[in-house]
Amino acid sequence: xxxxxxxxxxxxxxxxxxxxxxxxxxxxxxxxxxxxxxxxxxxxxxxxxxxxxxxxxxxxxxxxxxxxxxxxxxxxxxxxxxxxxxxxxxxxxxxxxxxxxxxxxxxxxxxxxxxxxxxxxxxxxxxxxxxxxxxxxxxxxxxxxxxxxxxxxxxxxxxxxxxxxxxxxxxxxxxxxxx
Amino acid sequence: xxxxxxxxxxxxxxxxxxxxxxxxxxxxxxxxxxxxxxxxxxxxxxxxxxxxxxxxxxxxxxxxxxxxxxxxxxxxxxxxxxxxxxxxxxxxxxxxxxxxxxxxxxxxxxxxxxxxxxxxxxxxxxxxxxxxxxxxxxxxxxxxxxxxxxxxxxxxxxxxxxxxxxxxxxxxxxxxxxx
Numbered sequence: 111x112x113x114x115x116x117x118x119x120x121x122x123x124x125x126x127x128x129x130x131x132x133x134x135x136x137x138x139x140x141x142x143x144x145x146x147x148x149x150x151x152x153x154x155x156x157x158x159x160x161x162x163x164x165x166x167x168x169x170x171x172x173x174x175x176x177x178x179x180x181x182x183x184x185x186x187x188x189x190x191x192x193x194x195x196x197x198x199x200x201x202x203x204x205x206x207x208x209x210x211x212x213x214x215x216x217x218x219x220x221x222x223x224x225x226x227x228x229x230x231x232x233x234x235x236x237x238x239x240x241x242x243x244x245x246x247x248x249x250x251x252x253x254x255x256x257x258x259x260x261x262x263x264x265x266x267x268x269x270x271x272x273x274x275x276x277x278x279x280x281x282x283x284x285x286x287x288x289x
Numbered sequence: 290x291x292x293x294x295x296x297x298x299x300x301x302x303x304x305x306x307x308x309x310x311x312x313x314x315x316x317x318x319x320x321x322x323x324x325x326x327x328x329x330x331x332x333x334x335x336x337x338x339x340x341x342x343x344x345x346x347x348x349x350x351x352x353x354x355x356x357x358x359x360x361x362x363x364x365x366x367x368x369x370x371x372x373x374x375x376x377x378x379x380x381x382x383x384x385x386x387x388x389x390x391x392x393x394x395x396x397x398x399x400x401x402x403x404x405x406x407x408x409x410x411x412x413x414x415x416x417x418x419x420x421x422x423x424x425x426x427x428x429x430x431x432x433x434x435x436x437x438x439x440x441x442x443x444x445x446x447x448x449x450x451x452x453x454x455x456x457x458x459x460x461x462x463x464x465x466x467x468x
Contacts, residue, residue: 124312125308125311125312126305126308126309126312126313126443126466129304129305129308129309129337130305130308130309130439132304132335132337133303133304133305133333133335133337133439134305136335136336137335144337151340154312156311156312156315156316157315158308158311158312158323158339159339159340160337160338160339160340161330161338161339161340247467258467259465259466259467260309260312260443260466260467260468261443261463261466261467261468262467264305264439264440264443284440286438287305287438287439287440288426288437288438288439288440288441289439289440
């Protein structure tokens with residue numbers, strides 16, 4: 111059965127990060143819903159406009175196998191401030207289910223109390239998040255997976271694919287996509 | 290002055306490739322126009338819908354520093370068959386200016402007669418393109434730059450940034466983005 115993934119997102123998202131995660135997880139077989147905080151048509155940090163699959167408020171109460179956050183400063187700030195996004199992250203984390211974030215978005219996990227122990231993020235964000243910062247491309251820490259930036263988005267998405275579907279599926283994707 | 294880049298594109302485009310190229314070249318300072326073959330709202334191979342910046346027919350006669358093609362089988366086929374896209378590639382190549390393609394899109398360069406000598410592409414496409422295929426992530430051959438697939442899109446886009454703005458700019462982006 112398809113794993114259910116939700117990516118809450120809004121204006122200012124980092125395009126490479128968001129699209130790499132969505133693309134690779136869909137290739138893995140996941141049902142990925144890109145859910146806008148407000149409006150359905152959103153614009154990234156480099157002026158690429160995408161249409162989301164749903165409004166977050168309409169699907170907030172469904173169950174997900176993974177809640178994943180793309181970066182982009184403004185997007186990450188909004189995810190940290192938005193009540194519905196925070197509710198989603200807190201509920202997922204409290205249930206011991208998978209949450210993940212890249213670039214500046216670990217800040218939004220931190221706001222939800224979901225970062226305990228080792229994590230990584232875009233350089234500088236650790237000054238707000240605090241103890242546990244390690245300089246690795248991807249950090250897997252229990253049910254929390256974090257990563258650094260656009261150039262690590264492929265490795266991050268493949269780690270998420272492995273967490274959901276196993277290493278064999280991820281390795282196959284990695285090879286077929288030239289990662 | 291901003292370098293002018295055009296990416297002719299249509300339904301079925303590979304999302305990681307298209308978005309990585311646009312994002313990195315905009316970070317480098319280029320004025321990148323994403324130009325649809327038909328319609329302004331297009332959908333990628335993994336069901337991500339983006340809004341393009343223009344219709345190709347409206348800006349076909351402008352001059353560009355780079356014509357770059359993302360992959361995705363259906364997108365690459367369309368770029369090979371579309372008269373306007375083929376005109377654009379032929380004119381750019383004949384002027385000795387930069388053309389580039391990744392994944393299946395070197396097929397569209399081939400259709401325009403723009404592949405002579407060494408190139409790379411997504412595995413299998415070389416059976417149509419013919420002699421000159423090499424298994425490298427990025428091949429720079431005069432004014433033609435080619436690459437293999439989603440996982441090499443970052444390296445490809447950074448090579449394009451270096452060709453337009455110099456190695457120092459590309460190296461700075463590479464480091465700042467964790468490539």
